[in-house]
Amino acid sequence: MLLYETLSQPLIFLIVLAIGFGCGFLFDGRNFVCFLCNKNKVVGIILDVLVGLGLGAILLFSILTFNYGELRLYLIFSFLFGIFLQRITIGRIIAKLSKRWYTFFKGIVSRINGKQKKSKENSNS
Numbered sequence: 001m002l003l004y005e006t007l008s009q010p011l012i013f014l015i016v017l018a019i020g021f022g023c024g025f026l027f028d029g030r031n032f033v034c035f036l037c038n039k040n041k042v043v044g045i046i047l048d049v050l051v052g053l054g055l056g057a058i059l060l061f062s063i064l065t066f067n068y069g070e071l072r073l074y075l076i077f078s079f080l081f082g083i084f085l086q087r088i089t090i091g092r093i094i095a096k097l098s099k100r101w102y103t104f105f106k107g108i109v110s111r112i113n114g115k116q117k118k119s120k121e122n123s124n125s
Helices: 011-034 040-068 072-089 090-125
Strands: none
Touching: 011 040, 011 072, 011 090, 040 072, 072 090
């Protein structure tokens, strides 16, 4: 016989897993901003702290909302497993796409700068 409080625990587990999966996109944003800043260590540390605090707040808020404030160890594991799943599935795809987009736009900017330099050299002659 199950107690009323434990009937919804599998559903809460899946909800927290999905929230963790969604929070994995914060790591993608952090990695993208750090990549745009040429992997600056100071920016990386600041973003790590901000993302860590944000993830902790999201976890605690979701536990307060769905599990009535009862912090259980399997919910923390579920949250972290959701982040892990996102990072090894969609996170890798996003990382590859962002690198391709970055090199594509960097090539366009270098072509535009090259044309501007050539036009300046031709006008000076």
